[in-house]
Amino acid sequence: MGDRWHVEVDRAVCISSGFCAGSAPEAFRLDAARQSHPREDELDASESVLAAAESCPVEAILIQMAETGDPVFPD
Numbered sequence: 404m405g406d407r408w409h410v411e412v413d414r415a416v417c418i419s420s421g422f423c424a425g426s427a428p429e430a431f432r433l434d435a436a437r438q439s440h441p442r443e444d445e446l447d448a449s450e451s452v453l454a455a456a457e458s459c460p461v462e463a464i465l466i467q468m469a470e471t472g473d474p475v476f477p478d
């Protein structure tokens with residue numbers, strides 16, 4: 404079985420660019436105020452989720468290994 408990631412969005416930091424929901428719509432959605440939310444607290448590790456975190460202009464997306472809490476992004 405692949406790794407599972409715990410994903411959070413710091414909505415105090417999110418500037419509503421929409422990049423994450425645009426590039427990984429299976430993992431992120433925007434609410435009515437265009438603030439990003441992970442669709443689940445835990446997601447399968449994937450390149451698209453990592454790319455979304457990397458493309459966030461304010462590094463509002465935090466990824467940790469679900470099992471250990473070790474940081475994935477930012478590392």
Ligand code: SF4
Nearest residue numbers: 417418420421423459
């Ligand atoms: S890419 Fe970052 S700033 Fe843009 S909506 Fe997603 S979390 Fe917010």
